[in-house]
Amino acid sequence: MAQVDPKSLIRIARENGGTEAAQPLDLGVRVRELRKERDWTLEQAAKQAGLARSTLSKIENGQMSPTYEALKKLAVGLGISVPQLFTPPSKGQVNGRMTVNRSGEGAVHITTTYEHELLADQLTRKQMLPYRARIRARSMDDFDGWVRHDGEEFLYVLTGTVRLYTEFYEPVEMKRGDSAYYDGSMGHNVISTSAEDATILWVTSLA
Numbered sequence: 001m002a003q004v005d006p007k008s009l010i011r012i013a014r015e016n017g018g019t020e021a022a023q024p025l026d027l028g029v030r031v032r033e034l035r036k037e038r039d040w041t042l043e044q045a046a047k048q049a050g051l052a053r054s055t056l057s058k059i060e061n062g063q064m065s066p067t068y069e070a071l072k073k074l075a076v077g078l079g080i081s082v083p084q085l086f087t088p089p090s091k092g093q094v095n096g097r098m099t100v101n102r103s104g105e106g107a108v109h110i111t112t113t114y115e116h117e118l119l120a121d122q123l124t125r126k127q128m129l130p131y132r133a134r135i136r137a138r139s140m141d142d143f144d145g146w147v148r149h150d151g152e153e154f155l156y157v158l159t160g161t162v163r164l165y166t167e168f169y170e171p172v173e174m175k176r177g178d179s180a181y182y183d184g185s186m187g188h189n190v191i192s193t194s195a196e197d198a199t200i201l202w203v204t205s206l207a
Contacts, residue, residue, distance in 0.1 A: 051073055115136060
């Protein structure tokens with residue numbers, strides 16, 4: 001199998017995850033969504049904003065461009081700031097996503113130090129990169145310097161024992177059930193200290 005540097009896993013995940021260009025925000029649609037989130041009728045929302053029902057209806061249907069004064073009234077009535085009228089919801093409207101990896105079904109990438117099995121590889125736009133790793137390295141000499149990358153990382157020991165080396169801390173001996181959470185931009189490497197290659201679960205943030 002191809003040799004893949006551990007630092008490239010995040011790049012692989014981002015390439016596989018794909019991105020979508022943001023669509024222009026429709027003010028009318030946004031105002032309607034905000035109104036319906038509050039379970040208000042046109043009359044109720046117009047009253048809260050101090051606008052005529054017909055004016056609000058035209059705004060929602062894209063039949064008129066509101067003045068700044070009307071936008072201020074709308075924002076006050078909805079209990080938000082004017083910029084929030086032009087800002088999409090902070091969380092994407094993607095609900096109920098799920099994927100299942102059976103044992104051994106993950107995409108495998110092998111290096112001289114680690115054997116990675118990428119999990120949930122089918123999901124796009126993930127915020128986390130989960131992967132199972134078999135630790136082949138037995139010494140820091142097996143590495144070509146520190147591994148560093150963006151984001152934060154969580155490590156959980158599944159089998160065997162490992163030693164976690166980090167740039168700013170003393171090495172940590174870890175056994176099955178132990179875990180660590182650290183800054184991915186801090187240099188870090190892991191070696192097996194058990195007779196058999198240890199296995200760990202790694203979860204790296206992609207955001």
